[in-house]
Amino acid sequence: MDLTHDAETEAFRDEARAWLAAHVPPTPPPSLETREGFAAHRAWEAELAADRWSVVSWPEPYGGRGVDILRWLVFEEEYYAAGAPGRVSQNGISLLAPTLFDHGTEEQRARVLPPMARGEVIWAQAWSEPASGSDLASLRSRAVRTDGGWLLSGQKTWSSRAAFADRAFGLFRSEPGLDRPHLGLTYLMFDLRAPGVTVRPIGRLDGKPAFAELFLDEVFVPDEDVVGAPGEGWRVAMSTAGNERGLTLRSPGRFLASACRLAALWDSAGRDRALADRVADALIGARAYQLFTYAGASRFAAGGVIGAESSLNKVFWSEYDIALHETALDLLGPDAERADGPWAEGWVFSLAGPIYAGTNEIQRDIIAERLLGLPKGRR
Amino acid sequence: MDLTHDAETEAFRDEARAWLAAHVPPTPPPSLETREGFAAHRAWEAELAADRWSVVSWPEPYGGRGVDILRWLVFEEEYYAAGAPGRVSQNGISLLAPTLFDHGTEEQRARVLPPMARGEVIWAQAWSEPASGSDLASLRSRAVRTDGGWLLSGQKTWSSRAAFADRAFGLFRSEPGLDRPHLGLTYLMFDLRAPGVTVRPIGRLDGKPAFAELFLDEVFVPDEDVVGAPGEGWRVAMSTAGNERGLTLRSPGRFLASACRLAALWDSAGRDRALADRVADALIGARAYQLFTYAGASRFAAGGVIGAESSLNKVFWSEYDIALHETALDLLGPDAERADGPWAEGWVFSLAGPIYAGTNEIQRDIIAERLLGLPKGRR
């Protein structure tokens, strides 16, 4: 057991650090949840991609460097430590791409991944529906067979990035009336500007259009944009949820950087002992999260699978992120109220943590049932 | 609305304070959960009773002063502020006596209450059974009709005070096989030294025999010791639970005194800012609990009833008590570990708070269902 990276990894770290030092903009771009910010972040993705830093863990043919998960973690540490912008292409890179690697065709990978890596095509997710929040399997939007493809109809919501994005991916019910709601779903990719698509941006708590409703009215999707087999969508979507994604949904580098910023804020605000314990807990939590992720990555590298323990991960970081930001706001005192402060958008974002990617209530049920073996309750 | 006591109440307060100043022993007696401490506390009850301070809210004929609940609260404030000993007769005074006032016969009151007030007869409760914790209605101990009375058999547990007490009261199944488990129970009083009774003391976490198991083998109880009608025990027991008891189970005076002691400890330990917020919260909580109780007492005095809001009360004080004691232990640093310290027994006692008198899980169910109107879940 050791925590020392090998020389090649350290060289990789140095290279990333040097590149970031030379390229990260000195002042952050506007929020990526605004039109101008979205464009600025898209340009940043292109800049990353130009030197092959946008998707380091992907194979080289698709624009990556083929690094393993440990180096991905190292890259993320450097990325956030450098204060680099948020990743507008996150949905595509961390949700769609792993699915294409596992279940897509070579043609799909060649067609979809490089423009994703360059930020040319930004992807939105289209999972949820108004009546299907935690109960994702109860989806109602339909995919109806037509000549050479499918016609999508229905309504999706909480589609993050969709206000300004190019394309979307999601599950649609292609075989209605089956016994179990998980069956008969199909995983499809579609164009947000195709005929029949209406995108209605939804304001987040801070008013920014961080997600959208999608109204779909017989939107044609060619067969080439079905991922995996028709009717197998649930299995396709879930199979990738279980591996690296549990470890990489939120990178430890982000929290390490935030905890350092918090400690610096505490320092500059006079090192009030009354808040010292909470600052210490932020430092402890960031380190614990990093180490937990390293342990998972090491198991993964040794051939293990990441299963229900990704629920531990989710509960931990989402609660942690809120506590960290609330400590920052308490340090800011009267300026905590300012929506234009350096912690403001992060705080608003943190509040969504326990809700999205599976509510923490669901995650705790999973932990209790699958990791502790407690009886399945009524759900 | 006002918080000023009238002149008579203030005079009552002065009288109580003066008496306590003259009588409270300078060093506390040994723990009442030990044989010698039990005896010392019983003697203290007699001393209280000699000057009519043991049961101030009872009518005068039974040894009280007939004061209302507000003056009872004032008395309790003075009692705990004076650092007076814990009340070994608590079970009888606060659980059995109200039931006798509501459902007992005049003969029972005349026979039972005065010796209870003088500490001559100390009462233990005998509600729980090994298989019936939160699910109290599932009681199995039996009362079988016999000539002139009943024969009790079965097993009771968590009978607090029973290791050294004289008598006990509880519910027994007198009509087995009825549809609903709440029916067919009878409320009885019995002698802990009667033939057929075996008392097995149980050590609390700190080893002290704070409660006992009672094994009952055809213990004869005369008809005169049935409280209320046979078969009506559940209703008899519960009817008193709903009124003053919700307000008086734990008196605010106790927490006000503890919070003051805590603030003094913080002061003497150097006023560490890191713990200041928790000390402030202890002061806030004690005051909030006092005021909440005053509000309830005022409603009660105005003819209102105390219903499910006693569950708010229970959750609040039990969580509060633990937080207060854990703050004290943190202030003690390495001496926190000492079982002979001034906060030690209070801490161990506080840990039982969320468990007894209806677990906090049950209380939160009640709050959600009866006060917020949420759907009844599977219980």
Add this chain to the structure above:
Amino acid sequence: MRFLLDAEQREFARTLEALLAAADAPSAARAWARGDHAPGRALWDRFAKAGVFALAVPDESEGAGRLPLELTLAFEALGRHAVPGPAVETVAASVLLAGLGDAAPAQAWLPRLASGGALATLRGDGGYALDADVADAVLVVAGDTGEELWLVDEPGPAVPSHDPVRRLFAPAARGDLLARGPHVAAAAGEARAWAALATAAQALGVGRALLDRTVAYVRERRQFGVAVGSFQAVKHRLADVLVALEFARPLVHAAALSLDPVDIAMAKVASGEAACASARAALQLHGAIGYTDELELSLWLRKARPLRDAWGTPASCRARIVGAS
């Protein structure tokens, strides 16, 4: 001792409740956030007619005398209905002006403030004044020892709040110097105490509105075939919110009765934290829909934390309680 609202107080609370339930305060709040003050001022007029702003103004200035308890009832209602505007600040300004012991500014302003004809605001310790653009009087206490009182002629630069209905400005101490001297600092201290008390009551109302709306939502919303409100985790979380709110309210009432700084600090901490706990629960149990600007819930969600901190952060209040400030 009768720690219970009397019949008149209950009637006053009922009147306000009926008045506000009939008005469309959420729409007025939305308009206010856009800088359209008209619906909010109309609401304000009705609220003032019910006598709310007279509650902090002495009789001799056409007020109702000082009635802090009634004031907390009013502000709890105001919080419950998300009424926009510098209501807390108008009360604080009234107390400040009345406390100067100088008849002129009091005569000039108090009758108008008491009647709702004028809105006032006051710069807080953080340097911001709520709604200084719309307030008829913008007051700033300044100077090293807080002994100068300025009637400011410009609202100063706008500062965005997490709650867009709370329009903050950063006015500078310039304009008319209304008063100077130790009596200013004393009156300002009193004004801050009233502001803290009113804010505590408002936070309580916000917390209660969040709880009520969340209870209603989880009774209706179904997932996995049952009402979300039947899950024990949901029930227990809401139960804890109710505990926090119900134990904060008596502190607010007691603080109104005594106007003691420590009592006010206790009320402010407890109600602010309870409102925030209610907001966290409301957001979590509504799920994504609660995280949107569109849902009316956001009017309360976004107010909980600013109110927790305004006119006394929990940290400063706790320091006062333990005598460390």
Add this chain to the structure above:
Amino acid sequence: MRFLLDAEQREFARTLEALLAAADAPSAARAWARGDHAPGRALWDRFAKAGVFALAVPDESEGAGRLPLELTLAFEALGRHAVPGPAVETVAASVLLAGLGDAAPAQAWLPRLASGGALATLRGDGGYALDADVADAVLVVAGDTGEELWLVDEPGPAVPSHDPVRRLFAPAARGDLLARGPHVAAAAGEARAWAALATAAQALGVGRALLDRTVAYVRERRQFGVAVGSFQAVKHRLADVLVALEFARPLVHAAALSLDPVDIAMAKVASGEAACASARAALQLHGAIGYTDELELSLWLRKARPLRDAWGTPASCRARIVGAS
């Protein structure tokens, strides 16, 4: 980078687990609390034979070299099985004696400590030494600057702990003055670091034992016609305990790898708080039966809080983490 136990380490952990599962550690702990040390010493011998106490002793003193990671595995097992005795203190004493740079005391004691033939204890910052009555060597670091090391001849007065298995004494600094000088203070600092690390690991084991026993209990215990463990409130509480424990363990392992004081402080806080959270949940979910001395559970319940505070309270550890100590 491979943050994963290797095959040898896993095998070592398995061996200890098998050894302890076969022994009746709870009975030994009960006896120890009564002052009957025989079963505990027998257990200790087996534990020492597996090499546990050699893990903190250099090769040249008949130890296994310094193997802090293996040590944390051993102490987690020791905590999980409620093994009584001054194990942490024996490790700390070994580190202290080895760190003196003086061959004589090291030669006299280390081989015996490594083999389990002798038990040692060390007075902590609070003034108490665990099991000083049974320890063969009772060490006290004293003097204004902590530069004196005493081998004490009397355990001093007994002090009752909340955990009766933890028999505390308050030895005075008298007997043989083993060493004096700045190297004593340095070695004592190193000893405290190892003590904190071992205690963190032990706390983790205690927390895990409490969780496992509670899970087993709530699966069996029925109320209202169903297993208590099917209630969502129960499930979520235990899920939170698992989260706390699983995020504390990597901190313990990382602290063992670096022996950095801040890393150790982080491990100590996280594992101590996790163990206490586990204890609170265990007590609550067992209900009254958990509150008794009789249930075996009490062996762990009573240990959680003393371990949280021993060899570094959360307050002192957090102060170190933010650089305030």
